Amino acid sequence: MLEKVLWLWLTPLATAIILLFLGKRLPRRGDWLAVMGLGLSLTLSLSFLLELFQTHTFEWREQMAWLSLSGLSISFGWLIDPITILMLCVVTTVSFLVHLYSTEYLKGDPNYARYFAYLSFFTFSMLGLVLVDNLLWLYIFWELVGLASYLLIGFWFEKKSASDAAKKAFLTTRIGDMGFFIGIMLIFYKTGGLLTYDDIFKFVAQGQFTGEFLGIPILTLAGILLFLGAMGKSAQFPLHVWLPDAMEGPTPVSALIHAATMVAAGVYMVTRLYVLFTPEAQLFIAYIGAFTAFFAATMALTHTDIKKVLAYSTISQLGYMMMGLGVGAYVAGFLHLVTHAAFKACLFLCSGSVIHATHTQDMREMGGLKSKMPITFWTMLIATLSISGIPFFSGFVSKDLLLAGCLSFVMEHPEHLLLALFAFITAGMTAFYMFRLLCMTFLMPAKNLKVIDHAHESPWAMTLPLCLLSGLSFAIFFTGSLDGAGLLQVFGSWHDWFNEVILNPAPLDEAHGNAHGPAMALSLILATGGILLSYLFYLKKPELPQRLAQNTQAIYQTLIHLYWIDELYQKIIIQPLLKLNTFLADRDNRWIDQKLVDGWKPLTTQTSKGSGHFDNIVIDETLVDGSAVVVSTSAIQLRKIQTGKVQQYVLMAIGAFCILLIAVYFL
Amino acid sequence: MAVGLSHFLMVSGLLFVLGIISMISRRNMIGVLLGIELIMNAAGLNFIAFSRYIAQDLSGHIFTLFILIIAASEAVVALAIVLRIYQNRATISVEAVGEMKC
Numbered sequence: 001m002l003e004k005v006l007w008l009w010l011t012p013l014a015t016a017i018i019l020l021f022l023g024k025r026l027p028r029r030g031d032w033l034a035v036m037g038l039g040l041s042l043t044l045s046l047s048f049l050l051e052l053f054q055t056h057t058f059e060w061r062e063q064m065a066w067l068s069l070s071g072l073s074i075s076f077g078w079l080i081d082p083i084t085i086l087m088l089c090v091v092t093t094v095s096f097l098v099h100l101y102s103t104e105y106l107k108g109d110p111n112y113a114r115y116f117a118y119l120s121f122f123t124f125s126m127l128g129l130v131l132v133d134n135l136l137w138l139y140i141f142w143e144l145v146g147l148a149s150y151l152l153i154g155f156w157f158e159k160k161s162a163s164d165a166a167k168k169a170f171l172t173t174r175i176g177d178m179g180f181f182i183g184i185m186l187i188f189y190k191t192g193g194l195l196t197y198d199d200i201f202k203f204v205a206q207g208q209f210t211g212e213f214l215g216i217p218i219l220t221l222a223g224i225l226l227f228l229g230a231m232g233k234s235a236q237f238p239l240h241v242w243l244p245d246a247m248e249g250p251t252p253v254s255a256l257i258h259a260a261t262m263v264a265a266g267v268y269m270v271t272r273l274y275v276l277f278t279p280e281a282q283l284f285i286a287y288i289g290a291f292t293a294f295f296a297a298t299m300a301l302t303h304t305d306i307k308k309v310l311a312y313s314t315i316s317q318l319g320y321m322m323m324g325l326g327v328g329a330y331v332a333g334f335l336h337l338v339t340h341a342a343f344k345a346c347l348f349l350c351s352g353s354v355i356h357a358t359h360t361q362d363m364r365e366m367g368g369l370k371s372k373m374p375i376t377f378w379t380m381l382i383a384t385l386s387i388s389g390i391p392f393f394s395g396f397v398s399k400d401l402l403l404a405g406c407l408s409f410v411m412e413h414p415e416h417l418l419l420a421l422f423a424f425i426t427a428g429m430t431a432f433y434m435f436r437l438l439c440m441t442f443l444m445p446a447k448n449l450k451v452i453d454h455a456h457e458s459p460w461a462m463t464l465p466l467c468l469l470s471g472l473s474f475a476i477f478f479t480g481s482l483d484g485a486g487l488l489q490v491f492g493s494w495h496d497w498f499n500e501v502i503l504n505p506a507p508l509d510e511a512h513g514n515a516h517g518p519a520m521a522l523s524l525i526l527a528t529g530g531i532l533l534s535y536l537f538y539l540k541k542p543e544l545p546q547r548l549a550q551n552t553q554a555i556y557q558t559l560i561h562l563y564w565i566d567e568l569y570q571k572i573i574i575q576p577l578l579k580l581n582t583f584l585a586d587r588d589n590r591w592i593d594q595k596l597v598d599g600w601k602p603l604t605t606q607t608s609k610g611s612g613h614f615d616n617i618v619i620d621e622t623l624v625d626g627s628a629v630v631v632s633t634s635a636i637q638l639r640k641i642q643t644g645k646v647q648q649y650v651l652m653a654i655g656a657f658c659i660l661l662i663a664v665y666f667l
Numbered sequence: 668m669a670v671g672l673s674h675f676l677m678v679s680g681l682l683f684v685l686g687i688i689s690m691i692s693r694r695n696m697i698g699v700l701l702g703i704e705l706i707m708n709a710a711g712l713n714f715i716a717f718s719r720y721i722a723q724d725l726s727g728h729i730f731t732l733f734i735l736i737i738a739a740s741e742a743v744v745a746l747a748i749v750l751r752i753y754q755n756r757a758t759i760s761v762e763a764v765g766e767m768k769c
Contacts, residue, residue, distance in 0.1 A: 644766070645761070645762060646699075646761060647690070647691050647692075647699075647761060650687075650690060650691055651691050654687060654691075
């Protein structure tokens with residue numbers, strides 16, 4: 001088992017290292033090595049999944065000592081349970097397909113080998129994040145995926161916008177990670193040095209985690225701090241600004257990192273540590289998630305850059321997942337992560353295929369691509385139906401569960417009506433903007449003939465991943481049957497595991513059942529409405545959007561400028577910070593440098609002059625030179641008796657002997 | 668008057684002094700060598716005399732034999748050096764070789 005896990009986990013690392021150092025010398029720059037390495041990981045993950053399907057329960061853990069100090073030992077451990085296995089499958093599947101896709105998409109790039117090295121390195125880090133069983137290692141891999149994301153966003157770093165976006169992504173997520181780290185330290189401190197998930201859960205379950213800070217229970221505080229990390233990584237509301245900019249990276253990277261896996265790491269983390277979140281912290285998560293879902297969806301309505309629309313859609317869907325976790329529908333939240341990974345990766349890869357063919361990202365330049373790129377169109381249509389929540393597609397299953405969970409929560413706590421409002425409006429908007437994207441790209445009459453003329457269907461290495469991922473967007477893969485009963489079977493063992501350690505079982509089953517019908521009906525109506533509206537706007541009466549935009553100029557401008565969030569951050573955070581920096585630099589220059597540092601100058605020069613004199617006169621001239629003079633003068637005198645005549649020497653020796661004899665005799 | 672230890676010592680002392688004088692005063696290297704041989708023989712005579720009159724065993728004799736052998740081999744080496752010097756400089760005057768002076 002351990003060997004299997006190590007092969008699964010370390011193969012991407014090995015290929016990354018090999019490609020980084022030898023990539024340029026391998027045939028085809030070594031892309032086959034990366035693809036095959038990922039193929040191995042994928043096979044092993046699928047074998048785990050198969051085992052899980054057969055046994056319905058899976059748990060394997062292994063620990064080894066890593067750091068032991070006196071009174072403190074931190075271990076490195078693996079934990080594999082159903083959540084881990086699902087995540088492993090998601091990561092390796094998407095990563096494998098993205099590797100395959102990239103062999104075509106980045107063909108001829110001067111840094112081809114480096115790209116694959118980074119991609120494999122990312123996969124290794126993400127697998128590590130999923131596999132580890134304690135918070136410290138989770139944090140380490142959390143940062144490693146951030147690093148990989150930074151490297152890949154800035155892959156075309158010669159472009160200033162790309163390197164800026166990479167920096168922005170790194171710094172923005174860093175703000176959240178600070179909170180995450182403080183949260184970990186808080187838990188570490190309060191539990192007396194526990195870091196392993198199970199130990200912490202036990203500690204919390206025994207009710208030993210007590211204490212308050214400013215009237216807030218420490219556990220709630222720790223939960224919110226941990227969630228800050230998830231807000232950074234999963235691009236939740238105040239920290240969402242980096243994700244749209246991250247689209248500067250190559251499109252397959254966006255599909256892998258910024259749609260399917262890394263941004264879902266926040267959701268994974270919250271799911272994994274669900275036990276730690278108190279009802280208050282969960283409420284915080286729910287509100288942030290619901291607001292993000294709504295907020296990002298409105299921004300996606302008006303954007304014309306195909307990748308940025310998808311980026312905002314990703315933020316919105318991640319907000320959905322967070323909301324699901326917050327209202328207690330954690331199964332739904334996690335399931336949405338899995339289904340979303342498939343259809344959003346598919347959407348991104350489709351957009352990559354379109355960009356590859358048209359060499360533009362602006363949807364206003366596109367249109368009429370349906371006949372030129374049929375495979376891309378049909379796969380994108382399937383993924384779009386899935387994200388819109390149309391029955392028989394995977395998005396329907398997970399989104400329906402999410403909305404039902406939200407609705408049942410609101411029915412129990414009517415004061416949180418806002419959550420349901422946000423969630424359902426978002427469902428309608430999602431359908432609208434996704435079909436808007438589809439219409440503008442494929443269905444509307446061609447607007448720029450030059451772009452359309454040389455467009456063509458992509459080669460098989462790009463269309464095959466599209467077909468596979470769109471295939472995974474069908475509900476049947478997740479439910480096992482059309483009514484969703486198979487789904488709960490797969491998750492059944494997981495329920496038990498959760499209930500064992502969980503403090504207050506979430507109000508899932510009964511209320512959920514009651515809310516299921518209305519939620520489904522409402523979401524279906526909204527989705528259909530969104531689709532019809534986009535059909536009306538972009539196919540039937542293409543002049544309508546223009547008129548609407550003119551009539552509601554204020555709202556339109558706000559949306560186009562993304563609520564001026566970036567400008568706001570520029571104004572209230574970055575510029576004051578820069579001003580503070582210049583102010584401090586000026587003070588540093590005037591006070592520290594000129595007064596304090598320069599003030600020392602006379603003292604130090606005088607001291608050094610004095611000690612220089614002392615050194616010169618006493619040490620050098622007297623001691624060192626003096627001893628040399630003594631030796632040389634005595635040597636000059638003594639040289640005189642060395643005449644070179646042997647007989648004189650002998651004579652001297654005899655004379656000396658005689659003197660010695662006389663001396664001995666008389667004394 | 669019987670011949671005793673003091674007579675032998677006197678003869679050997681005479682030999683020694685003569686050897687020293689010869690070693691110091693001669694300019695000819697052969698003469699110097701002869702002086703050294705005399706000194707060595709004086710030492711050998713001393714050994715035998717003491718051995719005969721005081722220790723009354725054969726250890727002094729054996730020492731003397733060693734001294735003779737060493738003197739012979741030393742003479743060979745020294746003569747060879749002298750020969751080489753003569754070949755190089757056509758003189759065997761002691762004063763002609765002062766290069767070892769520092």
